[in-house]
Amino acid sequence: MSLQGRVTQEFERRFGGPPTFVVRAPGRVNLIGEHTDYNDGFVLPMAIDRAIWIAMRPRGDQRVVGHSLDFEQPVEFSVEEVEQVSVSEATPAWGEYLRGVAWALQEAGHTLQGWEGVVASDVPIGASLSSSAALEMATARVFAVTSGLQWDATSMARIGQRAENEWVGVNCGIMDQMISAAGKADHALLIDCRSLEAQPVPLPPGTAVVVLDTATRRGLVDSAYNERRRECATAARHFGVAALRDVSVEQIETGSSGLAAVGRRRARHVVTENDRTRQAAEAMCAGDAVKMGQLMNASHASLRDDFEVSSEALDAMVECARQVDSCYGARMTGAGFGGCAVALIRATDAESFAINVADSYQAATSIRPEVHACRAAGGATLLSAAADRPF
Numbered sequence: 001m002s003l004q005g006r007v008t009q010e011f012e013r014r015f016g017g018p019p020t021f022v023v024r025a026p027g028r029v030n031l032i033g034e035h036t037d038y039n040d041g042f043v044l045p046m047a048i049d050r051a052i053w054i055a056m057r058p059r060g061d062q063r064v065v066g067h068s069l070d071f072e073q074p075v076e077f078s079v080e081e082v083e084q085v086s087v088s089e090a091t092p093a094w095g096e097y098l099r100g101v102a103w104a105l106q107e108a109g110h111t112l113q114g115w116e117g118v119v120a121s122d123v124p125i126g127a128s129l130s131s132s133a134a135l136e137m138a139t140a141r142v143f144a145v146t147s148g149l150q151w152d153a154t155s156m157a158r159i160g161q162r163a164e165n166e167w168v169g170v171n172c173g174i175m176d177q178m179i180s181a182a183g184k185a186d187h188a189l190l191i192d193c194r195s196l197e198a199q200p201v202p203l204p205p206g207t208a209v210v211v212l213d214t215a216t217r218r219g220l221v222d223s224a225y226n227e228r229r230r231e232c233a234t235a236a237r238h239f240g241v242a243a244l245r246d247v248s249v250e251q252i253e254t255g256s257s258g259l260a261a262v263g264r265r266r267a268r269h270v271v272t273e274n275d276r277t278r279q280a281a282e283a284m285c286a287g288d289a290v291k292m293g294q295l296m297n298a299s300h301a302s303l304r305d306d307f308e309v310s311s312e313a314l315d316a317m318v319e320c321a322r323q324v325d326s327c328y329g330a331r332m333t334g335a336g337f338g339g340c341a342v343a344l345i346r347a348t349d350a351e352s353f354a355i356n357v358a359d360s361y362q363a364a365t366s367i368r369p370e371v372h373a374c375r376a377a378g379g380a381t382l383l384s385a386a387a388d389r390p391f
């Protein structure tokens with residue numbers, strides 16, 4: 001049964017009646033433009049056909065009553081008294097994302113109405129496919145319908161980011177929430193993380209995007225991530241600019257004296273990655289899969305050598321993918337240190353590619369990975385539960 005069917009059925013069993021709406025918010029894979037969003041730079045992610053689903057019904061009061069099919073923890077709170085329950089834990093309880101979004105929406109001046117709902121997801125957790133952003137955007141979509149708020153993808157992405165930064169305590173940029181809110185079917189989005197303008201970019205004809213899960217998860221990603229953010233901020237200060245977005249490759253070459261070698265490498269990654277990302281959007285629009293693949297390969301090298309956020313497993317996966325003829329290019333995706341890589345391949349060879357890479361990665365690392373082609377999906381949607389179609 002589909003996840004949509006499961007949340008609907010479970011809703012009826014628990015709440016004694018059909019849900020009014022079903023909400024879907026996708027995870028994402030970033031094709032290129034990594035660790036650039038918090039430097040006001042460019043990213044090129046696509047929403048994927050893996051998502052969080054919530055079957056829900058508005059309540060007449062301010063309470064939120066949630067049940068997750070993936071976790072055995074129920075969530076119940078009143079939006080009038082949102083309190084942090086487990087923010088100090090390494091992995092926050094799923095309910096903190098609901099509370100955090102309720103808090104951020106109210107901080108933005110919205111008055112909220114309660115709801116009851118059943119949640120399920122097929123976005124793997126900790127795999128760098130943005131399960132948290134998907135849950136935040138699904139929650140925002142639910143509150144928008146129960147509370148009569150206009151759904152504006154960009155403002156809602158900012159709300160989700162604020163919940164993640166200030167409630168959950170992860171200092172992420174805006175990419176994941178933006179793509180989960182604003183994704184477009186069959187397209188990636190070139191997002192300017194300064195203006196938040198987003199331009200749909202079609203996938204090159206005859207190609208497929210494959211997600212390659214190394215099946216490794218690394219702890220302490222958040223502290224390494226925050227360290228990178230600090231290093232980038234220090235480098236921006238060195239160049240006297242608001243963000244590394246404003247630095248050119250020439251400035252890195254000529255103006256780096258006085259900047260520590262590590263800061264120079266971090267800055268070089270961000271500046272060259274912004275260039276690659278804009279070139280990648282052009283290559284995709286021109287249907288140039290070969291060029292796109294080369295840019296993805298160069299992005300991986302820069303993340304590995306200059307930004308130092310890859311891992312042995314990610315490097316091994318990328319190598320295995322590139323050895324297959326039908327692969328145009330491959331790189332790590334997301335924050336790094338574990339989780340997934342992404343490859344652009346010839347669509348007709350998707351099945352043999354998956355088998356081939358899974359076998360060679362297992363032979364190299366003794367770990368069985370998960371490899372699957374994915375479609376570019378639309379962003380967070382509200383479906384009328386009765387009609388099964390966008391509302």
Ligand code: GLA
Binds near residue numbers: 033036038175
């Ligand atoms: C995580 C963050 C994003 C972005 C990426 C790295 O996914 O949530 O904001 O910084 O890492 O590109």
